[in-house]
Each structure stands twice: as structure tokens, then as C-alpha cells.
Amino acid sequence: MSNKREREYERRRYEKWQARQAEAKARQRRQRIVAGSVVGALVVVIGVVAAVVANGSDDTAGSPTEPGDTTTATTPAAEATNSDLVPDPALAEDREWTGEITLGQGALGISLDGAAAPQAVANFVTLAQDGFFDGTTCHRLTTEGIYVLQCGDPEGTGLGGPGYSWGPVENAPADDVYPAGTIAMARQSGNGSSMGSQFFLVYEDSKIPSDGAGGYTVFGQVTSGLDVVTAIADAGTADGSTDGSPVSDVIIEGVKIQ
Template identity: 40%
Template sequence: MPTKDRQRQLARAKLERQMARRAAAAKRRRQTQAAVGAGIALLLVVVGAVFLVVNLSGDDDKDTTTEAASGPTCTYQKADSSTGKVKDVGQPPTSNIPDTGTRTVTMTTSVGAIQFTLDQANAPCTSNSLAFLIGKKFYDKTSCHRMTTSGIFVLQCGDPFGDGTGGPAYRYGTENLPTNQHPPYPAGTIAMAKSSEEISVGSQFFIVYKDIPEEALGAEYTVVGKVTKGLDLVEKVAAKGVEGSTGDGKPKQAVNITTVTVSPAAS
């Protein structure tokens, strides 16, 4: 039978072995946790890198798309039989539309040259349409078919058939309505004619030669430009009156358009 000293030695040795095993187990746990932690950290780094690359690529794509789609997008609808007679020269482009600055239109007519601007900044789709039609010589060898001399003071042009019933093979909506201008249509204004239909703007436009009272003509017609030369010629035509007695008809002095040109769009 072992002595008490021997029993104490054996107990201490047993305790030391237990402590050694516990220390070894703790070391293994720490090593495992360290390995797992390193793996998680590496995974987070990889995920973060992928996230950064994807988002940077997404921003680049977004910026490229934005640049490619810069400028307004215009919608031109095909004209049907209800819109009147059609002269088909195609349709204007609908994207990458110039939307800054102005262009100058020059009409050579039987009464002299008339010039006006196209306001690309405020009426880009209308300016785009007019420039397209001018480029197709749509207005060449046409006449201004209507003049009004009572309440509303305009010379209306742009019908290829010369009777107020015609236009291109498309129609579009209004823009740049003069809702905050009083009167909405002062002398020198170039505005687009239309019917009561929402999508009915075509090729016909009118030249305002005298301020139109607001109660006579509301702000329902697109303002596309302003006369810069030749308004006095229109005033002289108006002074000679219109056919008939209503103050609304064909001008007594014919206004025949020989050619229409437009300056290039600014690059």
C-alpha cells in the first residue's frame, strides 16, 4: 500500500497530466479558431473586392448609357387619313436631338426674304421636325394659304397642298407653350398650327405680325422661334387684306415660297 507521500506524488502527476491535456486542447481550439477567422477574413476581402468591381463597372455602364442617351427623345406618330392630305418625306430622327442654341431659317418668298430662329433649347422636337422637313425641301414651291386680320393676326404657311388640309406623314405633340407670357403670342412669334387633337402638330406654322390679345388666342400652340428679318413684309401683306369679308382667308397679295433653308446645328 503506497504511503501518503507517494499518494500525493501520484495525484500531483495525474493533475499535471490533466492540465497538460487541457492546455493542448485549448491550443488546438485557438489554432482552429485562428484558421476559421483567417478564412472568414479572406472571404470578406474577396467579397468586398467583387462588390467593388461590380459597382464600379455598373457606374461606368450607367455613365455610358447616360451619355449615349443625352438630349431629348422625340416621338413622331404616323399620320392617318383623319389628319388630312399627306406629303410623305419620311420621319425625323427621334434621338440625339440638338437641344441648345438656335438655328436660322431663311424663306425666300415672292414678297422678299423672311428669316426666323428655331429655338432648339425650348422647342427641340419641333425644331428638329422643321429642320428635317426643310432638309427634304418640303416647303419649297409652296404658298402661305391663310391670313387673319381681325382679333388674331397671323400669316399661316407650311401646307404642301396650299389649302390648309395637308402636312407630312407624321404628327406630334406641343411643347414650349407660352403659358407665362402675356400676351402669349406677341408680334414676331413663330408658332405651330394644330387641330383640337392632342397629337396634331405637323408642318404648318404661323407668323404673328401683330400682338394677339390673350383672350383671342390662348397658350395652346408651340412657340418655336422668332422673326429676325422681314416682319415688315408680312405687315404689308396684311395691310392689303384677305379675300372675302371675314378677315380670315387667303391673302389678297400672294406669298409664294420659293425655297427654305436652315443653318447647320451647332456642333
């Protein structure tokens, strides 16, 4: 009976994963249809952000060109929330989780705070157990103003996600300071309900200004192996800028959570 329940659980989990994948593919098709307008607008926005970070500018009043916004996901705001697919925050079980993120460059020990950020932890644990992150790239490295490596996009472009989004922001630091080792959710600028699967690893203390949606959801810490991320950052970006893809591919080989 126990084996039967386990098989049924695995079957339901697999079907849910298939639903997420199907929705992600459908979203990609919709994005291609509007590529002429949406992608053009995104290119302009991303170009402005990159220029501001490179110049060390500090814009004001929640502008999308603030340095802090370089950690946000660029998923279009028009994406449906698909709330029925969002993992139940109760799955976080109000406890600390431990695990490991294995990159091609080395392993990171992690802890996740299910009490402080139940929705984010439930989301991350569910995606990790479904193998969602396996084989994905950490597509964005920022080395000036803020110091983060962004991961969790199945497309590797900054546009991808799990086929749903959620919010609001949980457990953001009141002083906007994200210490080295912080694991936090990426999101779209000004949209606290745009979180999906993208997250960022802080490898050096960073002050990331809040916007109208608040700060960024802190849901975990790197407990070992932060030097792996630091070495990736020290190698720089592929184009030599302060905000771009790492010079060498950073692939998540697997995520184990317990």
C-alpha cells in the same frame, strides 16, 4: 470616305422624304374616300369659326369657335401619328438656329430655339432641309382678333401635312400672348398631338386663348423682314373677310437653315 458618308446620308434623307410623300398621298386617298362625311363636317366647323372671328365674338370654355383657334391646323383627328417618321428632337442640338424664309414678296430672317422647343425645331429644320416647304403657299391670313399668317401646308387647303403628327405642346406662353415676330406651330383645336408641318407667323401682338391642350408651340422668331408679312396683311384677304387666303398668292420659294 467623307464623300461616301455624305452620299449615304443624302440617300437616307431622300428615302425618308420619299416615305413621307408616299404617306401623304395615301392619306389624301383615304380623305377622298370619306370626303362626303369628313369634308362636310369640316365645312360646317370652318364656317362657324369664320363667322365668330368676323363678328369679334369671344366664345368660352375651350369651344372650337374661340378666336384663338383660327390658327389651328384642320387636319382630321383620325390621321395616324406615324411616330416613326417624326424627326428626333435631339436633332435640334439644344442650340439656336438661324436662317431665312424666302417668300415671293421678300425674305424673312429667322431664329429657332432648339433648347426651348426641341421637337418643333427638329421637325422644322428637317422639313426645311428636305425642301418640303419649297413651293408651298401661306394659305391663311387672319386680320382681326389675332394677327397671323399661316403657312406650311403642301396642299394649301389647311388639311395638309408631312404624313405624320406629333405632340405635346412645347414652350407655350403662360399669359397666352404671342408678340409680333413669333413663329409657332399650328394644330388642331383641343389636340396637342396634332402638329405636323403647318406653322404661323405673328405680325402683330396677339392674345390667343389656350384650350384643353394648352397654347401653341413657340419655336422661333422673325428677326428681320417682318414688314414683308405686315404688307401682306395690309393687302387683306381674297374675299375681303378677316380670315381667309391672302389677296395675292404668298409662296414660300425656299427655306435655308444653318
